[in-house]
Amino acid sequence: MKTFQGQSLSWDVKDGVIELALHRAPCNEIGTVALxxxxxxxxxxxxxQDQAHALIxxxxxxxxxxxxxxxxxxxxxxxxxxxxxxxxxxxxxxxxIHKVMNTIDAAPLTTxxxxxxxxxxxxxxxxxxxxxxxxxKMARFCFPELRLGLIPGFGGIPRLxxxxxxxxxxxxxxxxxxxxxxxxxxxGLVSQxxxxxxxxxxxxxxxxxxxxxxxQTAVAAKKFIKPIPYDxxxxxxxxxxxxxxxxxxxxxxxxxxxxxxxLPYLP
Amino acid sequence: MPTAEHTLEEILxxxxxxxxxxxxxxxxxxxxxxxxxxxxxxxxxxxxKLEHHFHVELPDYELQGVSDFRxxxxxxxxxx
Numbered sequence: 001m002k003t004f005q006g007q008s009l010s011w012d013v014k015d016g017v018i019e020l021a022l023h024r025a026p027c028n029e030i031g032t033v034a035l036x037x038x039x040x041x042x043x044x045x046x047x048x049q050d051q052a053h054a055l056i057x058x059x060x061x062x063x064x065x066x067x068x069x070x071x072x073x074x075x076x077x078x079x080x081x082x083x084x085x086x087x088x089x090x091x092x093x094x095x096x097i098h099k100v101m102n103t104i105d106a107a108p109l110t111t112x113x114x115x116x117x118x119x120x121x122x123x124x125x126x127x128x129x130x131x132x133x134x135x136x137k138m139a140r141f142c143f144p145e146l147r148l149g150l151i152p153g154f155g156g157i158p159r160l161x162x163x164x165x166x167x168x169x170x171x172x173x174x175x176x177x178x179x180x181x182x183x184x185x186x187x188g189l190v191s192q193x194x195x196x197x198x199x200x201x202x203x204x205x206x207x208x209x210x211x212x213x214x215x216q217t218a219v220a221a222k223k224f225i226k227p228i229p230y231d232x233x234x235x236x237x238x239x240x241x242x243x244x245x246x247x248x249x250x251x252x253x254x255x256x257x258x259x260x261x262x263l264p265y266l267p
Numbered sequence: 268m269p270t271a272e273h274t275l276e277e278i279l280x281x282x283x284x285x286x287x288x289x290x291x292x293x294x295x296x297x298x299x300x301x302x303x304x305x306x307x308x309x310x311x312x313x314x315x316k317l318e319h320h321f322h323v324e325l326p327d328y329e330l331q332g333v334s335d336f337r338x339x340x341x342x343x344x345x346x347x
Contacts, residue, residue, distance in 0.1 A: 027308065063308050118308055138315050142327075177326040180315045 001044045002051070008034035011041060011048075017207040018048050018055045018109070027063040030122045030154075031070030035093065038100045049109050053215055054207035057130060058114040058200050065115045065139070066123025069154070075253040083245060090244050094153050094237045097122075101155045105129040105228050108219040110210045114203035115139045116196075120178070125154035128163065131222060134192040134206065135181040136199040141189070142178030148252035153240040158232035164188060268347050275340035278317065282336070285316055295337040317343060 003012040008024040020041060022028040030038075059065045078086040104111060113130035120142045127133055145152050151173070160169045168187045171177070184190040194202045210218065243249060269277070275295055283290040286303045293302055300310065311327070317339075318325055323346040333339055 067308075118311065137319060138312060140311055140315055175326065175328065177328055178311065179324065179326075180318050182319065183324060 001040075002048070004037075004040065004044070006033075006037040006040070008037050009041070011044075013048060013051050015208070016051070016053045016211050017204065018052045020055065020057045022057070022059040022066055023061060025061060027061055027067035027118050028059055028065065028123065029067055029070035029073075030097070030126070031073035032093075034070070035097055035100070039096065042100050042103045045103065045107060049107060052109060053211045053218070055104070055107065055109045055111045055130075056114055056200070056203045056207055057111070057126065058203065059116070062117070064117025064123070065113070065119040066126055067118050068121025068123050068125075068144075071148075071253055072257050075250075075257045078250070078253075087241055087245055091237065091241050094240060097154050098233055098237065101125065101129045102228060102230070102233070105159075105226070108215075108222075110207070110218055110222065112203045112206060114199040115181070115190075116199050121145060121152060121156075122154045125152055125156035125159065128156060128159040131226065132192075132206065133184075133190045134194060134199050134203045135184060135190045136194050136196050137181050138196050139181040139184070139190075139199075140178045141172070141181075141184050142176070143172050144176045144178075146174065146176045148256065149246060149248040150243050150252075151236065151240055153236065155233050155236065157236060158229040161232070162227070162229055271340060271344045274321070274344045274347070275337060277320065278336055278340050278343070281316060281320055282313060285313065293336070295340075296335050298334045299336055299339065300334055321347060323347060 004010055008028070009020060009022050011018060011020045024034060077089065081089065110132070111130040112132045112134060113127040115127055115133060115135040116139050119127055119139055121144055124141050124143060143152050143156060151157065157169065157173060160172070164187055181190055181193055185193045192202060279293050280290060282299065282303055283293055286305060288303055305313070314325060314327060314330065321343055323343060325342060325346060329342055333342060
């Protein structure tokens with residue numbers, strides 16, 4: 001499938017570059033529909049990657065790249081189920097999203113996340129599977145999961161640990177604070193910091209440059225420099241599922257979902 | 268280092284320009300969520316703008332409970 005137009009995302013291939021655009025209001029929250037469409041994308045990748053050397057992930061939503069997991073869906077679907085059934089559902093969801101993330105992470109393409117605005121939680125984790133992060137100066141990064149009594153569940157901690165110093169990982173994880181793209185570049189997370197609204201344009205220019213190199217060499221270089229921490233990713237699912245059963249998590253989700261406070265996105 | 272009053276004035280000017288609100292409609296003690304008609308995602312935008320403008324890093328948990336321009340200015344002033 002060379003092009004796809006779904007409810008949450010779309011993709012097409014042009015000049016050897018696959019562009020995967022997230023486009024679900026309000027800020028590309030990842031729930032069942034987004035997961036199913038990401039699975040379609042991953043299923044289509046073996047064909048797509050024969051026609052491409054690069055993949056760009058970006059968002060068409062003004063609010064940002066992605067605000068993370070769809071917490072409303074998570075909370076309300078868990079409410080309809082017995083705790084054990086809900087736990088099984090969460091584990092199944094995580095295993096499916098990990099399969100998607102791992103496939104994109106390992107894809108024999110150079111992958112670029114073009115980021116702006118909110119890049120939080122699962123959205124941050126989606127960006128972290130990419131080889132290069134290009135962010136406009138209004139992008140913000142955050143793992144807010146601890147205030148829900150959870151840890152990031154889409155592979156965020158092992159991938160952040162792979163890419164950054166442990167001090168920065170602990171700061172993001174344990175304080176739940178967000179930081180801006182300038183800071184993200186200073187700590188080595190973002191490779192190119194660009195003006196507001198320029199991330200996709202710069203990502204396209206970078207993708208064009210990547211096309212000048214021998215593809216097999218680029219694939220070998222990526223495989224050498226970017227190992228996938230499979231064992232830690234599996235551990236993350238176990239820890240998340242163990243925490244998910246705790247009453248504090250349901251209380252935290254309820255508070256977030258039903259919140260009328262002005263600051264639900266601030267830790 | 269700019270004075271606290273100068274910092275406050277710059278914040279009011281910047282917020283007015285970014286959210287396209289007439290500057291004269293904003294006062295230091297306004298609730299900026301109400302005065303600018305913004306939600307929490309837009310508040311993060313404002314935070315990013317302010318961090319760039321003043322060249323400071325302001326952890327967002329320091330903004331918990333802060334909703335008026337004057338207190339916001341004092342938080343920024345403490346990092347200049």
